[in-house]
Amino acid sequence: MEEQLLRQLILQGEGKHIEFKGAKRSVPSDLYETVVSFSNTEGGTLILGIEDDGTISGVEEAFKNNILKDLVSSINSTDCINPPLYLQPVPVKMDGVWIIAMQVPVSSQVHDHKKAIYIREYESDLDITKQSQRVSDLHLNKRNFFTESQVIPNLTMEDLDEKLFEKARNLIKSNQSDHPWLFEKNQKMLEEASLYRKDFFTQKEGLTSAAALIFGKDTTIQSLFPAYKVEGMVRKINKDRWDDRITPPLRTNLIDTYIQLKAFVNKHLPEKFYMEGDQRVDLRDKVFREVIGNVIVHREYSSALATEMIIDQYQLTITNPNNPHFSGPIDLNSFNPYPKNPNIRKFFTALGWTDEIGSGIRNTKKYLPLYIEGAQPIFIEGSIFKTIIPLRLVTLKSFSNKWLKWIELDEKYTSHLEKSLSKINISPELFEASWEECLLHLVPSWTQKGTKLQNLDWPKNQPTDELLIKKVPSWSQKSTNLIHKKIRYIIAILSLTGEPLALDDIMMAVGYANKKTFRDNYIKPLEQLQWIEKTNPQNPTAPDQKYKLTLIGKIFLGNQE
Known part of the structure; x- marks a missing residue:
C-alpha cells in the first residue's frame, strides 16, 4: 500500500471501512473482531500505529516483525479466525515511524473469531452470534451474491486437473517462496483457499464453483458453465470480423486464461520501459497484468454472456459480465473497491497476478499515463463492466x-x-x-x-x-x-x-x-x-x-x- 493512499485514508478518519488501532509493541486484543466484521460485511482497511483521533503514534521498530508474524499466523489459524483468512499486512514508514496497514476484503463466507460472529455497523464491530435471524440473513446474502462460493454436488478431485496444482505452486513460489499453501496437499490447499467448504444451508460440504474454475479440467468447466467463454480479438483493419483472434475462444481454467490473454496483449501491443527509482519497470506488464487480472477476478461466472477483449487502432476495450453495486463510471480518486469473487481474487493474489483489493484500478491509473502519455483509463460499472484503455491520447x-x-x-x-x-x-x-x-x-x-x-x-x-x-x-x-x-x-x-x-x-x-x-x-x-x-x-x-x-x-x- 502506497504512503499517499494511506495518508488519504487516515485523513478520512474511522468509519465503516476504516479502523485505527494503537499498537506500539503488540497486536491489540480486539483487532481480530474487526478483521472478522470487515470480512463479513463490506471489507475495510485496518491501520495499526494510529490512534482513534488519527494521531500517528507508530509501531516500535523492535516489535514490528513480531507483530507482523503474529498477525499472519493468527489470521491463518482456525483457532483465531474460522474459516481462516489469507491476508498480507504491509509495513509502511511514515513521518519517521512504522505503521502497519492491512486490507480486509469482503469474504464470500461467514467468518467468526473464537466462535463469535461480528459485522460492521458504522464504526463498531457488532457481535451478532446470538441473533439467529441476523446470522441466517448473513449466510443467505453471502450465498446469493457470491456465486463463486456455491458448493457443487458431486464435483470431486478427479474432476480437477492435477497438473494445474503443480503449475499453481510454481507460480506461487516465484511470488512468495514461504507461502503456506506451498506445503499443503491438494485438498488441504483448496480448504485453506476457501475453495472447499461447507454450505450451512444445505449442510453439503465440497468443492466450490471457484475451485472448478481455477483447477477444473476443460470438460469439467464446459459441463458446469456451458456458456462461459472469453474472446480476444484485434480489429485494426478488418472492423467487421478481425485481423487476429484467440482461436478457439477460451473456455479453459482461469490460470491458463490469464496466461493466454496476457500473451495475446504482449503479441499486439509494444513494450515500454520506465525507471521507477532504481528499478526498470515494464509498463506494458504493469498495466495489462492489472487489467487482465481484474477481468478474471471480477467476472460474474453465472452469466451466459462472453467476456470480450478487443484491440483496435485507438484503444483496448473489455466488456465483462458483472454483478454491479451501482451503475456508471468509477471515479478513480474516490472509488470504494468491492470484490466480486473474493476467493478467486485471493488465489490470484497468491499467484502474484493481483495485489490488494482495488490495486488493479489504482495501478492502471498510475502506470497507463506513462505507457500512453497522459492517457487515463475508463471503468464503467454495470451489468456489463466496461474497461477502456486508450492507446492514443486525444483531447x-x-x-x-x-x-x-x-x-x-x-x-x-x-x-x-x-x-x-x-x-x-x-x-x-x-x-x-x-x-x-x-x-x-x-x-x-x-x-x-x-x-x-x-x-x-x-x-x-x-x-x-x-x-x-x-x-x-x-x-x-x-x-x-x-x-x-x-x-x-x-x-x-x-x-x-x-x-x-x-x-x-x-x-x-x-x-x-x-x-x-x-x-x-x-x-x-x-x-x-x-x-x-x-x-x-x-x-x-x-x-x-x-x-x-x-x-x-x-x-x-x-x-x-
Whole structure:
C-alpha cells in the first residue's frame, strides 16, 4: 500500500471501512473482531500505529516483525479466525515511524473469531452470534451474491486437473517462496483457499464453483458453465470480423486464461520501459497484468454472456459480465473497491497476478499515463463492466480556439479554456479530425443523453442527425444557430470547469448576469447529476470556492462512453 493512499485514508478518519488501532509493541486484543466484521460485511482497511483521533503514534521498530508474524499466523489459524483468512499486512514508514496497514476484503463466507460472529455497523464491530435471524440473513446474502462460493454436488478431485496444482505452486513460489499453501496437499490447499467448504444451508460440504474454475479440467468447466467463454480479438483493419483472434475462444481454467490473454496483449501491443527509482519497470506488464487480472477476478461466472477483449487502432476495450453495486463510471480518486469473487481474487493474489483489493484500478491509473502519455483509463460499472484503455491520447485542447468562439466565451478566458479542454479526452478516432468532424461526433451524443435527464430539463427537438445538423446555417461557427441557448450554457460550464473556476468567473465567461437564476437553473442541477462538484464541499460558502468537472461530466462532454 502506497504512503499517499494511506495518508488519504487516515485523513478520512474511522468509519465503516476504516479502523485505527494503537499498537506500539503488540497486536491489540480486539483487532481480530474487526478483521472478522470487515470480512463479513463490506471489507475495510485496518491501520495499526494510529490512534482513534488519527494521531500517528507508530509501531516500535523492535516489535514490528513480531507483530507482523503474529498477525499472519493468527489470521491463518482456525483457532483465531474460522474459516481462516489469507491476508498480507504491509509495513509502511511514515513521518519517521512504522505503521502497519492491512486490507480486509469482503469474504464470500461467514467468518467468526473464537466462535463469535461480528459485522460492521458504522464504526463498531457488532457481535451478532446470538441473533439467529441476523446470522441466517448473513449466510443467505453471502450465498446469493457470491456465486463463486456455491458448493457443487458431486464435483470431486478427479474432476480437477492435477497438473494445474503443480503449475499453481510454481507460480506461487516465484511470488512468495514461504507461502503456506506451498506445503499443503491438494485438498488441504483448496480448504485453506476457501475453495472447499461447507454450505450451512444445505449442510453439503465440497468443492466450490471457484475451485472448478481455477483447477477444473476443460470438460469439467464446459459441463458446469456451458456458456462461459472469453474472446480476444484485434480489429485494426478488418472492423467487421478481425485481423487476429484467440482461436478457439477460451473456455479453459482461469490460470491458463490469464496466461493466454496476457500473451495475446504482449503479441499486439509494444513494450515500454520506465525507471521507477532504481528499478526498470515494464509498463506494458504493469498495466495489462492489472487489467487482465481484474477481468478474471471480477467476472460474474453465472452469466451466459462472453467476456470480450478487443484491440483496435485507438484503444483496448473489455466488456465483462458483472454483478454491479451501482451503475456508471468509477471515479478513480474516490472509488470504494468491492470484490466480486473474493476467493478467486485471493488465489490470484497468491499467484502474484493481483495485489490488494482495488490495486488493479489504482495501478492502471498510475502506470497507463506513462505507457500512453497522459492517457487515463475508463471503468464503467454495470451489468456489463466496461474497461477502456486508450492507446492514443486525444483531447479537446486542439480545438480550444474554435471552441471559445463557437460557444461565445469571453476571450480573456482563452488560456483557462485551453487548460480545461486539455483535460477532456475524446475518442481516439478523432485524432487529426477536423473541427466539423469533432462537432458531428459530440453534438448528437449530448442531445441523445441530455434529453434522458430530468434534472437539466434539456430542450427537445434539437438536431441529432448529421444531415439535419448540416442544414443549420453556420452550424460549425455559432453554437446559437445549432443548439438551444440553455444547452450552450451547460456545455460552456462543463468546458470551463475541466480546470477549477469560481462561480463569478463562470458567469462572466458565458455572459450571464443573474447569480441566483444561474445557480438554480444550471449549477445545482449539474451538481445533482454529479457532473460538476465544489472544490471545497465541506465549506460551501468558502471565499475561494470553485467548481470542477467530475469524471462523469468529462465522459459526457467528450462522448467517451
